[in-house]
Amino acid sequence: MGRIQLENVTKSFGDVEVIPPLNLTIEDGEFAVFVGPSGCGKSTLLRLIAGLEETTSGKVIIDDENMTEVPPSKRGLAMVFQSYALYPHMTVRKNIAFPMRMAGVDEDEQEKRIAAAANALNLTDYLDRKPGQLSGGQRQRVAIGRAIVRDPSAFLFDEPLSNLDAALRVGMRLEISEMHNRMQTTMIYVTHDQVEAMTMADKIVVLQAGVIEQVGSPLELYHKPRNKFVAGFIGSPKMNFISGDEAAKQGAHTIGLRPEHTEVSTTEGLWKGVVGVAEHLGSDTFIHVHDTGLAETFTVRITGDIAVRHGDTVYLTPQAEQIHKFDTDGLRIV
Amino acid sequence: MAIVAQSSKLSNVLWPVLAWIVGLLFFFPIFWMVLTSFKTDADAVKSEYLLWFTPTLENYLNMTENYDYWRFARNSVITSVFATIFTLVVSIPAAYAMAFNPTKRTKDVLMWMLSTKMLPAAAVLYPMTFLTKSLGLFDTHFMIILVLSLINLPIVIWMLFTYFKEIPKDIIEAGKMDGVDTLGEIKEILIPLAWGGIASTALLCFIFCWNEAYWTVRLTTTDAATLSKLIEGNRAPEGLFFGRLSAVSTAAVGPIVVLGWFCQKQLVQGLTFGAVK
Numbered sequence: 079m080g081r082i083q084l085e086n087v088t089k090s091f092g093d094v095e096v097i098p099p100l101n102l103t104i105e106d107g108e109f110a111v112f113v114g115p116s117g118c119g120k121s122t123l124l125r126l127i128a129g130l131e132e133t134t135s136g137k138v139i140i141d142d143e144n145m146t147e148v149p150p151s152k153r154g155l156a157m158v159f160q161s162y163a164l165y166p167h168m169t170v171r172k173n174i175a176f177p178m179r180m181a182g183v184d185e186d187e188q189e190k191r192i193a194a195a196a197n198a199l200n201l202t203d204y205l206d207r208k209p210g211q212l213s214g215g216q217r218q219r220v221a222i223g224r225a226i227v228r229d230p231s232a233f234l235f236d237e238p239l240s241n242l243d244a245a246l247r248v249g250m251r252l253e254i255s256e257m258h259n260r261m262q263t264t265m266i267y268v269t270h271d272q273v274e275a276m277t278m279a280d281k282i283v284v285l286q287a288g289v290i291e292q293v294g295s296p297l298e299l300y301h302k303p304r305n306k307f308v309a310g311f312i313g314s315p316k317m318n319f320i321s322g323d324e325a326a327k328q329g330a331h332t333i334g335l336r337p338e339h340t341e342v343s344t345t346e347g348l349w350k351g352v353v354g355v356a357e358h359l360g361s362d363t364f365i366h367v368h369d370t371g372l373a374e375t376f377t378v379r380i381t382g383d384i385a386v387r388h389g390d391t392v393y394l395t396p397q398a399e400q401i402h403k404f405d406t407d408g409l410r411i412v
Numbered sequence: 413m414a415i416v417a418q419s420s421k422l423s424n425v426l427w428p429v430l431a432w433i434v435g436l437l438f439f440f441p442i443f444w445m446v447l448t449s450f451k452t453d454a455d456a457v458k459s460e461y462l463l464w465f466t467p468t469l470e471n472y473l474n475m476t477e478n479y480d481y482w483r484f485a486r487n488s489v490i491t492s493v494f495a496t497i498f499t500l501v502v503s504i505p506a507a508y509a510m511a512f513n514p515t516k517r518t519k520d521v522l523m524w525m526l527s528t529k530m531l532p533a534a535a536v537l538y539p540m541t542f543l544t545k546s547l548g549l550f551d552t553h554f555m556i557i558l559v560l561s562l563i564n565l566p567i568v569i570w571m572l573f574t575y576f577k578e579i580p581k582d583i584i585e586a587g588k589m590d591g592v593d594t595l596g597e598i599k600e601i602l603i604p605l606a607w608g609g610i611a612s613t614a615l616l617c618f619i620f621c622w623n624e625a626y627w628t629v630r631l632t633t634t635d636a637a638t639l640s641k642l643i644e645g646n647r648a649p650e651g652l653f654f655g656r657l658s659a660v661s662t663a664a665v666g667p668i669v670v671l672g673w674f675c676q677k678q679l680v681q682g683l684t685f686g687a688v689k
Contacts, residue, residue, distance in 0.1 A: 151590070151592060156589060176590050177591055
């Protein structure tokens with residue numbers, strides 16, 4: 079089991095309120111991702127659940143039990159840190175065994191679980207090394223191994239892949255997703271990378287300044303962002319926002335159009351512009367268009383390749399059904 | 413390039429020479445003391461025997477036979493060892509709390525602790541002596557251990573605090589998540605990680621205890637008297653017996669010099685702890 083509820087949880091550091099009253103439920107077995115720009119309070123929220131920060135008010139409930147006052151060691155959760163936080167004076171084996179030793183698991187059982195974890199994480203050959211002798215990816219595997227063997231009711235990940243290089247990040251992302259599919263344990267994952275959020279999550283929680291902007295599945299957030307912030311944060315490249323006459327024509331203060339929802343032509347279309355930069359990836363082409371009179375830069379993404387270069391004139395046509403409309407407060411108009 | 417090479421060549425010679433001069437300057441009084449300890453009291457004050465004299469063990473034999481050197485030495489060992497242990501037992505949790513759970517007032521508390529070192533010992537001489545005597549603790553090991561601990565607590569807490577600050581907070585938090593209580597964090601994670609720092613702090617504390625003279629001289633007579641008291645006691649009223657005094661002093665600093673020599677590596681490792689992550 080691993081159902082986590084936050085009831086009117088707040089957190090202040092001195093006079094600064096970083097998390098205003100917040101309510102959230104994460105169901106058992108769910109993969110929830112907290113995403114938002116840096117300083118939005120997502121790590122603080124995770125630490126409140128872990129018990130590493132004390133709530134200023136409100137309740138943290140784990141499996142229907144009020145854990146607000148319970149120390150982190152007694153909450154039955156496991157955490158993987160951005161910095162790995164391995165014990166540098168212990169070998170990999172001892173690092174992984176540590177939580178079991180603290181819990182008084184007998185040695186045969188410890189050995190069995192270490193072997194299983196090491197096998198699953200490709201660490202078998204490194205068990206007798208110290209963390210200092212491992213690469214970043216291996217260290218993160220050890221940290222995950224240390225979390226797995228405890229058999230926690232939920233895993234907490236605090237930006238676990240941020241210190242890894244891009245290629246390794248993609249690999250580890252897949253591994254963590256597979257681990258979740260296999261174990262079906264609740265996981266809460268904090269990241270500032272919306273791609274990680276989109277690819278891994280069952281449920282994404284978008285945060286800004288300690289406030290939940292929207293909670294939903296990745297595709298819900300993509301197709302029906304509740305406000306301009308979520309619309310701009312989810313999706314890569316970012317959504318284009320247009321205000322003024324073009325928006326007024328649609329009966330909105332601002333309209334949003336994703337780069338992939340705009341047609342490009344060199345001969346005809348609704349809006350005219352000049353190509354600033356064209357990025358040819360082979361599979362896709364990103365075109366940054368200037369002088370459209372709509373926004374400073376209008377980004378378009380098309381599948382496949384198109385023969386345009388810097389300085390070419392292009393015509394853009396939005397897919398009418400994909401236009402997002404927002405009112406003066408930045409809220410979605412349904 | 414040529415100038416750089418030349419100046420680096422010059423500093424290659426200059427620095428070692430300078431280091432040797434400073435080193436010898438510091439070492440000279442000790443050398444002189446050891447040399448004098450092998451002279452008779454009469455020879456010690458004669459300029460013709462400055463360097464060339466007939467060495468004698470008379471002072472040392474006299475010291476062990478007539479002045480009960482071993483009792484003083486034993487007291488020094490007992491008080492220094494126990495004071496160091498007691499200081500560490502108090503300071504490790506204190507420094508841990510301040511390093512990993514700081515409050516707004518932590519810096520003030522640290523400053524306040526240090527400020528107690530600014531109080532001249534003489535200012536509390538009377539109350540201390542009075543208190544010690546009226547509690548019946550005069551000339552006891554207990555009192556000396558307590559006093560030595562209290563004197564060294566501020567500096568030891570400061571040193572440990574500095575070492576502990578170097579340990580990433582994440583590691584301690586990982587410990588919490590792995591199910592360790594506060595005592596376990598200190599025992600399983602903090603102490604093994606800060607071992608170099610703790611060892612060098614302990615060594616320094618031990619040296620301070622061993623060398624302390626103000627209180628050990630004033631709060632003891634015989635039972636708990638340390639080597640400092642023995643040296644003090646050899647300042648005879650009928651004049652200074654340099655040979656005897658030097659022998660006593662040599663025998664008093666000897667053990668600590670030997671200890672420092674053996675722990676050199678540990679000391680250096682502890683002092684450069686922050687550089688290794």
